[in-house]
Amino acid sequence: MPRALALAARPFTAAWWYLKEVMGENAYVHYLESFERRHGTREGAMGEREFWRDLTDAQDRDPKARCC
Numbered sequence: 001m002p003r004a005l006a007l008a009a010r011p012f013t014a015a016w017w018y019l020k021e022v023m024g025e026n027a028y029v030h031y032l033e034s035f036e037r038r039h040g041t042r043e044g045a046m047g048e049r050e051f052w053r054d055l056t057d058a059q060d061r062d063p064k065a066r067c068c
Contacts, residue, residue: 027055 020026028051035045046054 028052 036042
């Protein structure tokens with residue numbers, strides 16, 4: 001039964017992932033992955049709160065493709 005449930009949930013899981021990517025909710029996860037690739041560790045990376053504040057400040061300074 002768990003396998004059947006997993007197969008039934010698969011399209012919803014994919015849609016959820018896609019929605020999070022489009023909305024930018026995964027930006028911090030991508031930042032951590034990138035930081036780890038560049039530095040070999042996650043030590044020294046910004047915390048989540050600091051990351052979002054820095055991102056919104058950067059968007060305020062240079063509003064490229066934002067709607068609002």
